[in-house]
Structures are given as structure tokens and as C-alpha cells.
Amino acid sequence: xxxxxxxxxxxxxxxxxxxxxxxxxxQAWLAAHPxxxxxxxxxxxxxxxLGELAAPAVSSNFTSLVLQAAGRDGAAxxxxxxxxxxxxxxxxxxxxxxxxxxxxxxxxxxxxxxxHYVQSNRLAMAxxxxxxxxxxxxSNPEVIENFDAIAWMGDxxxxxxxxxxxxxx
Numbered sequence: 001x002x003x004x005x006x007x008x009x010x011x012x013x014x015x016x017x018x019x020x021x022x023x024x025x026x027q028a029w030l031a032a033h034p035x036x037x038x039x040x041x042x043x044x045x046x047x048x049x050l051g052e053l054a055a056p057a058v059s060s061n062f063t064s065l066v067l068q069a070a071g072r073d074g075a076a077x078x079x080x081x082x083x084x085x086x087x088x089x090x091x092x093x094x095x096x097x098x099x100x101x102x103x104x105x106x107x108x109x110x111x112x113x114x115x116h117y118v119q120s121n122r123l124a125m126a127x128x129x130x131x132x133x134x135x136x137x138x139s140n141p142e143v144i145e146n147f148d149a150i151a152w153m154g155d156x157x158x159x160x161x162x163x164x165x166x167x168x169x
Contacts, residue, residue: 005025005029006033009022010040010043012082014047073101
């Protein structure tokens with residue numbers, strides 16, 4: 001039963017005898033819920049039998065035994081947490097070092113690759129200048145003045161009837 005009234009009365013009956021007001025409340029609740037009557041009777045019988053049991057005999061050194069067991073449990077838990085902490089402390093350190101080393105290596109490779117790319121572009125530009133320079137030096141300056149127009153004319157595509165042009169050739 002999940003009814004809070006029933007739960008409250010049940011827990012009270014575990015600790016002590018119910019008062020007259022609590023007993024009346026229980027009888028009213030059981031009248032409204034007759035299906036719970038057998039459950040309550042079983043609970044009350046169990047409580048009565050448990051109340052009749054004699055208290056267990058406790059040894060004279062019970063307190064010291066409990067404290068020793070608690071100390072052993074506490075020490076074992078402390079050792080386990082320390083070993084776990086030590087393991088977890090070293091593991092991220094190793095992983096962090098590997099990650100930092102990977103990042104540094106990647107950056108070094110990136111810088112080297114960029115430097116190589118820039119140097120190869122500069123070398124190619126220098127070669128092209130050395131190849132063109134003798135031609136420009138020996139040519140007529142007027143040709144260079146009209147270079148843009150000549151280059152533009154080279155890009156023109158023939159317009160007109162291509163079949164007619166082919167027949168004329």
C-alpha cells in the first residue's frame with residue numbers, strides 16, 4: 001500500500017503501541033479500504049511476535065569490536081581511495097604530456113611546411129624572372145608598351161561561321 005496514512009500508522013506500530021486516536025484513525029481507514037485488512041493483521045501479528053523476542057545478549061567488548069571493525073573499514077577505504085587517486089593522478093599527467101607533445105610536434109610540422117612552401121614559391125618566381133629577363137632586355141621597348149593589347153588579342157576567339165572558315169582553308 002502506498003497510501004501515506006496507512007504508511008504512517010504502520011511505521012508507528014513498528015515503534016510502539018498505537019494510541020486510542022491512532023487506533024480510531026486506523027479503523028476508519030480500514031473501513032474505507034477493506035482489502036488492506038488482511039495485510040494489517042499480518043503486520044500486527046509480526047509486530048507482536050517481534051516484541052515477544054528476548055533482547056540478544058551483547059558481549060562485554062562489543063563496543064571495542066565495532067570500533068575496530070569501523071577502523072579497519074575506514075583504513076581500507078582510505079587506502080583504496082589513495083591508490084585510485086594516485087593512479088588517476090598519474091594517468092592524466094601522462095596523457096597530458098602526450099597531448100602537449102603531439103600539439104608541439106604538429107605545430108613544428110606546420111611551421112616547417114609553410115616555410116618550405118614559401119621558399120619554393122620564391123625559388124620558382126626567381127627562376128621565372130631569370131628566364132624572362134634576357135628576352136625583355138633584348139626586345140624593343142615599344143613591344144612591351146603594347147603588351148597588354150597583344151595579350152588581349154591572343155585571347156580572342158574567332159567569330160563567325162566555323163564551317164565556312166574550314167571550307168576556305
